[in-house]
Amino acid sequence: MTTKNADAIVVGAGWAGSILAKELTEAGLKVVMLERGPDRATAVEGAYPDSIDELRGAIRHRLFQDLSRTTVTIRNKIGQTALPYRQLSAFLPGEGVGGAGLHWSGVHFRAAPDDLALRSSVIARYGQKFIPEGMNLQDYGVTYDELEPFFDKAEKVFGTSGEAYKVNGKVVGNGNVFAPSRSDDFPLPPLKDVYTANLFRKAAGEAGYHPYSLPAANASRQYTNPYGAQMGPCNFCGYCSGYDCYMYSKASPNVNILPVLRKDPNFTLITRAHVMRVDLDSTKTRATGVTYLDLDSNREVTITADLVVLGAFQFHNVHLMLLSGVGKPYDAQKNEGVVGRNFVYQTITTSRAWLPENTFTNQFIGTGGGGVAIDDFNSMNFDHGPHGFVGGSPVWVNQAGVKPIAASTIGGGKDAPRWGAGYKKALVDTYRHAMAIDAHGSNMAYRDVFLDLDPTWKNAYGQPLLRMTFDWQDNDIRMNRYVVSQIEPIMKALGATKYELGMLEPGKPFDTRIYQTTHLGGGAVMGDDPNTSAINRYLQSWDVPNVFVIGSNAFPQGMGYNPTGMVAALAYWSAHHIRTTYLKSPGPLVRV
């Protein structure tokens, strides 16, 4: 074993880790960032034309987690034997420098103010009894107004394209009427609508809804961010989700932060370094550093540091906390403990419209973050009273570029044959003339949905796998079905020759074989109460105050919006308080 020293260690080289590493080096700290995957640079991984190979990219998962070494186990309920997630399918975590921030699509939202205080909002409007038994509905402990400067900063770093509705309280454009006021406009104007998004914009308007351009971290024009990092204009090639953008148009840590960070003498990046645990002193209230396995030499290395930041993917952060003893593990039977509690996901279903044969939807044209959405059924924007569920769902056309192998999986719709001549005909018709509309909804937290360590399966390094206990719940199934039913007027206004509404089916368990989304959340949530949150409102561990845990693990509920914008804002928010308060006087930033 060898030992090194740093002022701060950052685990994970995705968005959360890169933002923290940038902020902490700016504060003068010597920062070591550990990434278990390989180094990745857009000039190599994103080079055209090799980068736009669907088989190697999205299908064989070139940029994704290497499951052969470590995975999770999954079960639907307590009492069932969880089994390993052996093939990447339902969710696709990243691996290597950039993390999931390299292969993401680019949809870049700010959180809705009501979603950040969802428990308070629901109680204020509908009363405490409206919250179903067993639902752990919680507030984040931070408000939109507090986060606004950090949402703004993240958009400027990401080069986000969009159209504002309100800036400093004044209506300035045709943006999302439900969105809160902003301190500044988007750094770039919205992307052009692809055809299907434009059809949706018109049809949703005719149906009486309020369409707006999705905020996208896919640059609508050439852009230089505050760090001096440059982006090229998006050309709608359609290779965003699952790929490294060859046009340097999609924001990634690799393009927007790391080129600057790599030049900083205070910054050291160590790749192929699998962090085994956060090392704690004998009191278990202070981290002394971390120990990682050097995957090339197969030797353990310990780094000592005053400050440890966990910035790995959501469930990897939770896994590391459980393996290290940072915070009290959640016990579902006793309803005690916090690490693993409030594990959440999202409810995403796709509906499809077929247009006349002389109308070509050219679904291969697209951009990962672009499109047109409505928020009429998201968050607290509608009356839940008659429906009796908590949560909501934006609805959108987000045509990210449908490639042929993916199209072959979608096929020709629900009732079309899965193979043979009938399959081929329906597939071609669907690829050429159909369009997809997603309901991208919230998922609440429940007492019996959680993360813990698996009793049986181990990773390649001899450590227990993380175990997910997850299933769809009645509240969220009903929310999804209600929101999707409201797509029907849009389908009619579109002039679809045929349409299918995609909904969650009651009684059908979560299926790990079908791609859902990679937007996993919770498990180490932020909050004001150490009995129901693992980290405080500054994302600092309640139990080990020199450990900060940054990521969607902090979300008490799964929100309808994509998580990256919120993760980036929380990262800047946490970094700000580390820089302005914690470093001057290390210790808990919140006293109970």
Next chain:
Amino acid sequence: MSVQNDTPKKLPVPPGMSRRHFLMALAGTAAFWTADEFADWRQAIAAEAAQTYTPRYFTPDEWRFLEAATEQLFPQDETGPGAKALGVVGFIDRQMDTPYGRGGLWFMSGPFREGPANLGYQLPYAPREIYRLGIAGADRYCRDHHGNAFADLDHPTQIEVLTAFEKLPIMFGETLTAGIFFEQLRTNTMEGAFSDPIHGGNRHLGGWVMLGFPGARADFMDWVDQYGPAYPLGSVSISGETA
């Protein structure tokens, strides 16, 4: 000028390297994109596609099964080319020789336990083993029930058998179900029809042309707001091959 009479300039190939591998290695270099080498590359691929493919993994009997089964899953018809014309079995054979085919992309540590289907694949077999066991099981089933190997059955019977594999609880041995084998075959068949021709399938970009996918063009700056008409440019491979 007649295309047939053009003699492409031949690049010198380093010793110990096949012409195709040499040309593959050129991809992405600046020299590759000059017109002469580009034509040379394209012709090399076309020449290989025209040759008889020598299987690397599958036995002759397995190959016969796969040719017959993939053609039923993806038949030649009025919509477009079928699996055989697209080189789907050659694609699958090449895939068996990759980390994917050897199970290197999956979590393959035990113990292996049965569970409900919605918790996903739980067998200890890599794709190449699923094929070896699956084809043997499928042909055994066909002999037991129909008196012949799958490839020797008439087409309606082949469709009936594949439907049974897809939908009925048939076992190919102790743990491998017909359903798992069927889904593996179906998935790889579609991949072979629709992946870039550099992987050996989608021959002459026939799958993409049928679908209307332009391939490696990947630049729609001037077409993003052309609403309604079909995209006008034809398909192109990463290699530069055009339809």
